[in-house]
Amino acid sequence: MKQSLNLRLSQHLALTPQLQQSIRLLQLSTVELQQEVEQMLELNPFLEPDEEHLDAAPSQDAAQAGREEAQAAEQQAAQSVPEPGAGESDAPSAERAGERLESVPGPADGAPEAPELRLDAEDWRDGAQSADPAERPEPPEPGEGGDWDEGAATTWQSGGESDDEFDPLSLAHAAQDLRAHLRSQLTGRALSPQDRAAAEAVIDSLDDYGYLPETPEQLAAELSPSSGAEELEALGEALRVGLRLVQSFDPAGVGASCLAECMRLQLLRLPADATRELALALCTPAHLEWLSKRDWKRLGRALQAEEPALRSAQQLVARLDPRPGARFAAQAAQSVVPDVIAQRVGPRWRAVLNPEVLPKLRIHSLYAELLRRSRDGSGLSGQLQEARWFVRNVQQRFETIERVAQAVVERQQAFFSDGELGMRPLVLREIADELGLHESTISRVTTQKYLLTPHGTFELKYFFGSGLATDSGASASSTAVRALIRGMVQQENPASPLSDGEIAVRLAAQGITVARRTVAKYREALRIAPATQRKVV
Structure with a gap:
């Protein structure tokens, strides 16, 4: 076979770094985009926030170039980029020199947790031998807590401050967590050091819902893994005493090992009557499962009770708290900043970008001019071009979001007036065909992008169904x-x-x-x- 050399011309699309950045920026959420902008401001000296609110108008050449690049990105992404579940960036873009960066503050830090307490079996044994058993008070039983609303009261200490030294701002502190709330109830109790240490060890082992996942024996083995059998038995007995003490604290039900025990601890705080006794009988794993299914016949046969009595006991059980420690859990406030706002213009609604989330950036004019006059600026010219690409791609991202949001608002006009009942069927293909974009682009635009409406803030994907x-x-x-x-x-x-x-x-x-x-x-x-x-x- 004779070898030959042929010259052939062909056209193909290449996924350039600029197009890759454009696609990646489009699928970022608002918070992620702000982090990306902050990172670019730190790494690229040619990029700066526009603090003077300057917004240079884009030239026609730049706008036309952006449209051509957007079309190339659309075709290339539709052929070469697999869909990760969020859409591509294909809207027309225009290079703008002035955009101001506005950062969103993060959530406030929660209150610090108390230091971890380690109870050693040898210390317990030595302390127990030296202490007088007659001086050790017996902790109250879980059922001796009195009435339902009469838990162990939290002890408040003024710290010896006078009225003149009182600072009103000291009241503006973080909410007390479960462990701190339980430790405050230890204050003022006449307990031996060993009993106090055992109770604190139990408190430190509770989960956020107030349950104790380990038994006292397992907890003793974890606290002192190198101790012998006698030391572990003594430590386990101490932890059982501490557990009974913690179970008598407020909130009722804390320190339980399972849901059934948690409900029993709460029921024991209530006045004794026939309904409470039947509710206590219901608090077993098998009976609770039948109760969740409203299987009154099986429960009646097992407990020898009539259906009206079982329903009364069920109503009492339903008022119990299955997660007594949940209300003390520190939850960071999570707010959603809408990317687009629905505004009423005459009889119709339209979508406008939220100016609070628009990062305003510009090219550093002084550095760019110095680079232009420099003879050897090959190393920095790449960073200047990267900064221009970034500003253009950020602007292109928001233009695409606005186009898609406006198309969605036009098709869901009844929703803004009538709510959910006015929602009409909508699929990604309809918006993609209308705007001339790919379905994956619409998917990316509608993921983690939010629209503020008169009925609340919704993700753009909510309007598709x-x-x-x-x-x-x-x-x-x-x-x-x-x-x-x-x-x-x-x-x-x-x-x-x-x-x-x-x-x-x-x-x-x-x-x-x-x-x-x-x-x-x-x-x-x-x-x-x-x-x-x-x-x-």
């Missing part, structure tokens, strides 16, 4: 159908709740064709219990 057929030949949005199901359940008779089949019949009467299993799927998505569990006598 499948449709159900109606008698008129049109289709109803699944979001609207779920809203109808929620309204029917809220208005039903508690003594005779609607079954999934009855809800399907009522929807059919309104012209919406839906199967019973579809109603069950939507009901479960709304976290609504079945009719058998919603029934109240």
Whole structure:
């Protein structure tokens, strides 16, 4: 075979670093974009925040170049980039020199936790031998807490400060966590050092919900793994004493090992009567499972009780707190800053970008001029071009978001006036065809981007949903159908709740064709219990 050399011309798209950056910026959330902007400001000297609110108008050449690059990015991304679940960047872009960076402060730090306490078996043994058993007070039993609202009171200490030394700002402190709340109840109690140390060891081992996942024996082995059998037995007995003491504290139910024990500890704080005794009998793992299914016949046979008495006991159990320590858990405030705001202009709604999230950047004019006059600036010219690309891609990102949001608002006009019932079916393909973009681009734009509406702040993906057929030949949005199901359940008779089949019949009467299993799927998505569990006598 004879070898030959041929010259052939062909065209193909290359995923340049600029296009890769454009795609990556589009799928970032607002917080992630702000972090990216801050990082670029630190690394690139040609990029600076526009503190003077200068916003140079883009030239026509730059705008045209941005549109050509956006089209190339769209074609290349549709052919070469696999869809990760969020959309591409393909909107027209214009290079703007002036954009100001505004950062969002992070959440406040929580209160510091108390230092960890280690209880050693040898220290316990030595202390127990030296202490007089008659001087060691016996901790109260869990049932001796008195009335339901009479838990162990928190001891307040003034710290010896006078009225003149009192600082009102000292009241503005972080919320007290569970462990600090329990330790405050140890203050003022006449306890031996060993009992106090055991109670603190139990408090340190509680989880955020107030449960003790380990038994006293397991906790003793973890605290002193090198001790012998006798030392571990003595330490385990000390921890059992400390556990009984902690279980007598407020909130009721803290220190339990399981849900059944947690409810029993709370019930023991209530006045004794027949309903409480039956509720105590219900607090076993098997009975609680039957109770969740409203299996009154099986419970009646097991406990020899009538259904009315069981229902009264069930109502008492339902008032208990299954997570007594949850209200003390420190939760950082999480706020969502909308990227787009829906505004009413005349009879219609339109989407406008939120100016608070627009990072305003510009090219450092002095550095750029010095580089232009420099003879040897090959190393810095790349950074200057990178800064220009970044400013252009950030602007392109927000233009794409605004275009997509406006298209969504135009198709969901009824939602802004009527709420969920006005939602219409919408899929990504409709918006992609209307704007001339790829479906993956729409997916990226609508992920972690939020729209502020009169009914709240929603992710753009919320406005997309499948449709159900109606008698008129049109289709109803699944979001609207779920809203109808929620309204029917809220208005039903508690003594005779609607079954999934009855809800399907009522929807059919309104012209919406839906199967019973579809109603069950939507009901479960709304976290609504079945009719058998919603029934109240």
